[in-house]
Amino acid sequence: MASGDYRKEDLQEENRTDSGIDSYRSILKEEPFPKAARDPGSDGSGPRDKFSAGEERLDSAYGSSSLTVESLSEIVEDCNLSSREEEKAQGTELSEQEENLLTTITEDGDTILHLAIIHEDEFFAHQLIQLFPKDVLDIQNNLYQTPLHLATYLNLPSVVHGLVEKGVSLELQDQDGNTALHVACQHGQTDCVTQMTREVSPSKLAPVLETQNWRGLTCLHMATLSRHHHLMKLLMKKGADLNIQEGTSGKTALHLAVELHDMQAVTLLLNNGANVDGAMFNGCTPLHLAVGRQDAATANLLCQSGADKMLRNMEDETALDLADGNDDILALFPFDDIQISGRSVVGVKY
Incomplete structure (x- = not known):
């Protein structure tokens, strides 16, 4: 099955509680999706409560915007990041308009990088990854998904590689408690798992392998439940605890x-x-x-x-x-x- 076909089926699967990518159906104009279902804290009892007490969202300094994925092509045309990287090297600052554009988030909590990944514009995503500092790359949207989560959901290993190479956190969890590695292990995204584990030190990878989602499952549990034997082998080689409960x-x-x-x-x-x-x-x-x-x-x-x-x-x-x-x-x-x-x-x- 082609990767594009896989993603289409993945996005259309109903009643899936472990993939917030469905929330972007309304953005992509595929079908309406209630805002309450997109906001994990809208009912006062969702996973948002796990983060609201004493923890500040990474995007707290960002402003809201009506930016949507439909406007992404215009953004690419209006904001030539390649030339801007050259200007940055020469000490030239971004214009106020461009800086505002790159530092705004949508009502769903997405940065322009989230949108580039949702739109599967890998070229633009890589430019943004090079431009943004690590803290921005780790911003979580309203479903607590980082750009790394989204790149994994959509099976974009080159984007995953770029993010990991830039030093993004592998431990951040989405609204279901899944790290990006959980997502990859559940859905059999071998290339994404490889990119997230290949050059990561054992000391940095160990806590990720031990992280449990809100159902108490580690990455090895996810791979086992999904019968992804090749990923089980990979996790074992990386030091996953076989006996963790x-x-x-x-x-x-x-x-x-x-x-x-x-x-x-x-x-x-x-x-x-x-x-x-x-x-x-x-x-x-x-x-x-x-x-x-x-x-x-x-x-x-x-x-x-x-x-x-x-x-x-x-x-x-x-x-x-x-x-x-x-x-x-x-x-x-x-x-x-x-x-x-x-x-x-x-x-x-x-």
Whole structure:
């Protein structure tokens, strides 16, 4: 599928809560989109509250404007940044009109760089990236999306590279708590992930890999849930913690892979050192989940990898207690003296 087709489908997908790019449908004149849905703080209970207490928005010094993406072509014509860079090198300042243009934001919180990226004008975006200081490049719009978020949503790896090279923050989170790396891992944007991780120091990348979105998911969790095995491998090479727990129920990436019956991901995680006996908040191990889902193949793989068959969850259940008479799974527990409710589990037909 061509990248352009991918973006079109991505923009038209309904009821998606993890991509604020839909909010730009009204700007792009594709279809109306209620302003309340575009403003995460409009109902007083959205993610805006997470930022409003004691934290100042990076765009607080910017003025509002009626600037829209439709006017971008006129802006490009009126503001020749290439010549301005030469004048800047010669000590010539921007005119007041040009400075106002470059330092205004739309009612949706977008800078001219946000708009250039939304409009997929990569040439103009690169000029702006070179012109703007880092703090401006990190401005978040009303959906708390930075230019890096938008370049990732639209799969513009060259723009992502330019932003990362300029030193933008990889840790900033959008209205769903996703960093740009979360977005790339969810949607399989391999080139964008590569640009965000290739030349970033381990010390700078580590906190990004550990960041959880508002659903408690890290980038590795996102890649696992989306079955992007190549990205899982890339994140592992970059030092992602294989055993970090998501924030709602304490599942590791291995738990998620087991739930998805994704044998390739299970094998990948186990081969790279994932804890086969990692427990959720309720005490369930991956083996509990595999047996509870009657997945004999995955349960067998976990047992071959050394899973402890006798660990108990918060309900005082071992994985065997969840076998529910499945002969293939019972065969993984070669004990002739184990009984359930006074009955031997070996050779019993249920």
